[in-house]
Amino acid sequence: MVVKVSNLVKRYGDLIALDHLSFSIKEGEIFGLLGPNGSGKTTAINCILALLKYDKGEIEVFGEPMTPESYHIKQDIGIVMQNVAVYNELTVYENIDYFCGLYIKDKALKKKYVEEAIEFVDLGEYRNFRPKKLSGGLLRRLNIACGIAHKPKLIILDEPTVAVDPQSRNRILEGIKELNSNGATVIYTSHYMEEVEQICSRIMIIDKGKAIATGTKEELKAMISLGEKITVESYDVSEQQLARLRELPNIVSVEYNEPLIVIKSSKGKNNLENVLEFIKKENIQFGKIYSELPTLNDVFLEITGKELRD
Amino acid sequence: MQVYKLCLKIIKKNIPVMLIYIFIYLSVSIVVTLSSSRQNNTGNDFTDTKANIAFISGEETPLIEGLRKELGRQANFINLPDKKEAQQDALFFREVVYILRIPEGFTQKFMAGEEVHLEKNSVPDSAKAAYIDLAVDQYLNTARFFLSTMGDVTQESLVKYLDDVLSQEADVKLMPAPAKTDVYGLVFSYNYMAYSLSSILVLGMAAIMAAFNNRDLRNRVSCSPVRETAANLQIFLASLTFAGVAWLTQIAFCFFFDIENVLTMNTVYLLLNSLVFTVCGTAMGFLIGSVVKGNEAISAVTNVVVLGSCFICGVFVPAQLLGETTLRIASFTPTYWFVKANNQAAQLTQFDLSSVRLVLSDTAVIVCFALAFFALSLVIRKVRRFS
Ligand SMILES: Nc1ncnc2c1ncn2[C@@H]1O[C@H](COP(=O)(O)OP(=O)(O)OP(=O)(O)O)[C@@H](O)[C@H]1O
Ligand SMILES: [Mg+2]
Numbered sequence: 001m002v003v004k005v006s007n008l009v010k011r012y013g014d015l016i017a018l019d020h021l022s023f024s025i026k027e028g029e030i031f032g033l034l035g036p037n038g039s040g041k042t043t044a045i046n047c048i049l050a051l052l053k054y055d056k057g058e059i060e061v062f063g064e065p066m067t068p069e070s071y072h073i074k075q076d077i078g079i080v081m082q083n084v085a086v087y088n089e090l091t092v093y094e095n096i097d098y099f100c101g102l103y104i105k106d107k108a109l110k111k112k113y114v115e116e117a118i119e120f121v122d123l124g125e126y127r128n129f130r131p132k133k134l135s136g137g138l139l140r141r142l143n144i145a146c147g148i149a150h151k152p153k154l155i156i157l158d159e160p161t162v163a164v165d166p167q168s169r170n171r172i173l174e175g176i177k178e179l180n181s182n183g184a185t186v187i188y189t190s191h192y193m194e195e196v197e198q199i200c201s202r203i204m205i206i207d208k209g210k211a212i213a214t215g216t217k218e219e220l221k222a223m224i225s226l227g228e229k230i231t232v233e234s235y236d237v238s239e240q241q242l243a244r245l246r247e248l249p250n251i252v253s254v255e256y257n258e259p260l261i262v263i264k265s266s267k268g269k270n271n272l273e274n275v276l277e278f279i280k281k282e283n284i285q286f287g288k289i290y291s292e293l294p295t296l297n298d299v300f301l302e303i304t305g306k307e308l309r310d
Numbered sequence: 311m312q313v314y315k316l317c318l319k320i321i322k323k324n325i326p327v328m329l330i331y332i333f334i335y336l337s338v339s340i341v342v343t344l345s346s347s348r349q350n351n352t353g354n355d356f357t358d359t360k361a362n363i364a365f366i367s368g369e370e371t372p373l374i375e376g377l378r379k380e381l382g383r384q385a386n387f388i389n390l391p392d393k394k395e396a397q398q399d400a401l402f403f404r405e406v407v408y409i410l411r412i413p414e415g416f417t418q419k420f421m422a423g424e425e426v427h428l429e430k431n432s433v434p435d436s437a438k439a440a441y442i443d444l445a446v447d448q449y450l451n452t453a454r455f456f457l458s459t460m461g462d463v464t465q466e467s468l469v470k471y472l473d474d475v476l477s478q479e480a481d482v483k484l485m486p487a488p489a490k491t492d493v494y495g496l497v498f499s500y501n502y503m504a505y506s507l508s509s510i511l512v513l514g515m516a517a518i519m520a521a522f523n524n525r526d527l528r529n530r531v532s533c534s535p536v537r538e539t540a541a542n543l544q545i546f547l548a549s550l551t552f553a554g555v556a557w558l559t560q561i562a563f564c565f566f567f568d569i570e571n572v573l574t575m576n577t578v579y580l581l582l583n584s585l586v587f588t589v590c591g592t593a594m595g596f597l598i599g600s601v602v603k604g605n606e607a608i609s610a611v612t613n614v615v616v617l618g619s620c621f622i623c624g625v626f627v628p629a630q631l632l633g634e635t636t637l638r639i640a641s642f643t644p645t646y647w648f649v650k651a652n653n654q655a656a657q658l659t660q661f662d663l664s665s666v667r668l669v670l671s672d673t674a675v676i677v678c679f680a681l682a683f684f685a686l687s688l689v690i691r692k693v694r695r696f697s
Contacts, residue, residue: 051529071535085530087316087521089323101312102534146530 008057032200078152117149227267317548335506361438368414376469511591519599593683
């Protein structure tokens with residue numbers, strides 16, 4: 001186990017930020033921590049890094065208890081904080097060089113690593129810029145470079161892609177996969193389910209400091225009753241027709257927000273076919289019609305009764 | 311030494327701002343040096359208004375009475391307690407320009423032709439004081455002349471002769487301004503350090519502290535394998551390096567503006583004083599850096615604190631022009647004691663323990679300020695960390 005967290009409890013006064021959180025991460029995984037704002041992702045990360053004192057529980061990293069004095073463990077961890085942490089007095093290059101130098105003493109090796117990190121986040125043309133002159137997205141990329149330059153065995157990224165444009169975001173996600181395939185274990189927190197689905201091999205969904213589900217994305221989706229979501233665009237449908245639609249086999253719910261009819265069905269065969277047949281039979285005029293498999297948002301929605309994102 | 315290097319880099323990025331203070335220091339020093347040497351050339355600033363002096367005598371004899379009477383022609387006597395601190399303060403605030411202290415047994419020794427010793431203290435650079443000093447010397451020299459030529463005379467007749475002779479010739483005589491060892495220029499270039507050097511120190515220290523007080527950066531560094539004690543030690547060493555370099559640079563300028571006095575004992579005490587003040591400025595920077603957040607705020611606070619204390623402590627405006635209340639408030643800043651110690655160090659003519667003690671006691675006050683600033687910042691940092 002690279003990371004093993006058991007029964008972690010963290011309180012801020014009356015607020016329980018982490019409520020008996022337990023999980024373990026195997027070597028080579030990209031472990032996703034998915035949860036809405038304020039669910040306790042950052043708190044969990046800070047506990048793992050021994051930045052925060054917690055009220056209860058045990059944390060092991062690389063098989064050893066993690067304490068503020070576990071310097072040899074810290075040597076192998078790379079961290080990309082949610083809040084950008086770079087020195088405004090230093091240029092892009094100097095910042096990466098400084099953080100890399102906290103881990104790597106050999107000058108030649110450090111230089112090589114810094115160059116690779118700049119390459120990795122594609123900041124070559126900005127290397128002599130001060131952070132104040134970088135846009136939000138570029139700053140995020142600098143933050144990432146500072147965290148991963150020393151080629152750590154365990155990389156922790158706390159919402160690294162906030163404010164990054166889709167292109168750069170894809171590049172970063174691909175980069176993380178690449179770091180992972182080169183042997184690094186990754187913990188990735190986000191409230192973007194698409195990102196987590198795209199790169200994570202295992203996902204833990206948390207809400208209000210509690211783990212509500214853990215597994216691969218397939219496992220998570222299999223946990224819920226929703227099998228398919230069919231959306232029909234129509235301006236011409238009556239309440240009676242909607243009521244009859246609800247009677248169809250496997251249909252769990254039907255909602256109509258003009259012009260969209262959202263039909264949720266449980267797992268089963270021929271769901272879409274049944275709906276199409278019904279529409280024809282009832283002679284309902286329709287535009288688009290499409291069917292989606294459940295997303296992690298649906299998983300979250302079904303378990304907690306609320307949307308993952310506002 | 312990653313953290314050490316980082317600190318120096320942060321300082322380096324602040325050098326352009328620091329140069330502004332050096333520039334101001336240089337311009338003002340040049341102006342002061344030029345104008346004070348012009349004053350020298352205008353020379354005889356004799357006025358016939360009487361000088362305020364203190365005449366303290368350990369004995370009452372006809373000879374002393376005669377001297378007092380003679381000096382009374384040119385001076386008003388101000389009563390001062392026979393305490394060194396009070397006398398130095400009186401000089402500092404220009405209540406008197408000259409203090410003459412006659413030790414007990416003086417007359418007996420003088421009449422016997424033995425070597426005698428008078429304690430004289432004066433405001434540096436004052437023509438009036440020099441004039442009084444000359445009058446004292448003249449009186450005693452003339453007396454000695456009578457004693458040696460006339461042999462056995464009583465004090466009473468000696469005093470009478472002196473009165474006759476001196477009242478005739480010495481009445482109104484335009485005295486040339488005394489040859490100037492330019493104490494004013496010397497002290498100025500050191501006093502003004504309270505502005506330039508402390509601005510630079512506070513700016514640099516505050517910049518370092520700001521970088522390390524940032525919670526995100528502190529957390530980020532805590533995640534690295536660098537030990538906290540090692541990091542703190544490196545920050546400390548970097549501050550030391552910075553303060554040392556700043557001090558040396560400043561001292562070099564002081565020497566430049568007062569090349570004649572560099573090799574005097576006075577300069578030794580001025581240097582000691584400025585070194586202690588450097589430590590104090592560093593501690594103040596540490597404090598400001600621990601309390602104030604953001605670069606703009608830091609430079610604003612620096613300006614207010616440093617500029618303000620320089621104004622009320624007699625760096626820009628001579629202390630004697632400031633009101634008593636102002637000076638009392640000023641005494642709650644290290645700058646006041648720095649200026650006071652400098653002025654006293656420059657006035658030293660004797661370097662025995664009791665004279666030097668006056669300078670050193672003020673220097674000690676600055677040390678206390680430094681310790682207080684340092685302790686206060688540590689407390690603030692501790693409180694911040696736990697909140
Ligand atoms: N220093 C603190 N003092 C008090 N409460 C805190 C503190 N830090 C976090 N919290 C609370 O703990 C809860 C969890 O916060 P945390 O930052 O871990 O959430 P998060 O999942 O990282 O959210 P986000 O997606 O917004 O980053 C929140 O309700 C937050 O208000
Ligand atoms: Mg967070």
